Amino acid sequence: MTQPLVALADANSFFASCERVFDPLLADKPVVVLSNNDGCVVARSAEAKRLGIREGAPWFTIREKALRQGVTARSSNYELYASLSARMMSVMNRFMPGQEIYSIDECFLSPTTDVQETIDTATTMRNAVLTGVGIPVSVGIAPTKTLAKVANHWAKNHPSSGGVSLWSDIEAKYGDTALAQIPVGDIWGVGRRLTKKLQAMGIVTALDLQHQNPALMRHRFSVTLERTILELNGVPCIKGDASANDGKRKTEILCSRMFSTPITDQFEMEQALSVYAQKACRRLRRQSSLCSHVSVFCATSPFGPENSYDSFHATTTLRDPSDDPLVITKAACNAIRGNLDPHARYVRAGVLLLDLQDTKNFSPLPGFEATRDIHNLGEVIDKANSRFGTSHVGIGYGGIRGRGRNNEDSGASWMMRREMLSNRCTTRWDEMAVAHAD
DNA sequence: TCTGGGGTCCTAGGACCC
């Protein structure tokens, strides 16, 4: 009997690879991409990894040395990454059915049970993405998602694989030593805390974990770990919702940011929150949902002196489910009024929309539609901003264009710092790549 | 000076019901 297969296609150092697409001089050079506010390293090219730069390293602690070593650092350019991701996904979708987009840079696919055909298709697909989009991807093929992750990792670390690895080949060739080489913490679903507990029990490698009794481990830890163990043994038990990609609605929407400089007064905090509330609200409308609860939080730095950490959190229930930016922004701002510590230096805040429901499933009784966006204000704002560029129209002062890059942000002191931003070549006319011929 | 953002799933425990 042939077992169904699952393929995991995952871009190599995705953000760093995106930076190279329109800047060929970066090929073969160490490249790192930084988080918002140019805070810490979120992506590293293979060359940067080889220099020992760790994921999550605060940029200011490694900056000097990295620059000396010839590392190029870029601010994260999510607009560019999202656009290249969409291209990459659509190319791959042509080669194999059942695409389930798992994150910005990876997707699961359902190949045929014919092993050789699957390997050939995966190889063709990989080349098509490389030549068509310019992004290198690796493909792992296995009977379960967890093993496909392992095989994908293998493909990345073994150049001789040509970027495509089949789990049964690895197993046939290396036997138990393949899993014995992998630290248990590298397995999908095993995070930092779990790793510590497992290590204390002498479960150190993926092979150790594979040999555990699933039922016992479920009792001791959780059903999630039981599934991971079964999957390592070739029993598929992590469900996918492949066909649901398009219709998949978020169950909560969060917009939060660190500030580049701390906020200490309520007026400024309200401006920040109104920007985040409007961004969240826009995403809410884009998926045709209404929310019933608006949650707001702000916090001081967790890296400050001992016991100085302070945070505030409040949730407001709307009278009726709403997608009206006025209603939601007001709810967010009201939540903090009179509740901030006047001496605190807040470095982070966010707006969380909860209890979402499909707009068309909500029909208020006649006369009770007051909190719906009856003027279509949200739609008007969305249209204006997508026609003229973001931050041209909004509620409050915080989100309106001003002194920032391309006049797109307000220039408020707390606004995000992105000093090494590349061009958004695929989404802005005025930032398109230019080719020179000599 | 300077440490990201956005999500999902699972569990434990309390409230409530009959």
Next chain:
DNA sequence: TCTGGGGTCCTAGGACCC
């Protein structure tokens, strides 16, 4: 002395993912 038990729903928080 002895003070039900089982089910469901909700929420907060932990853990994980990229």
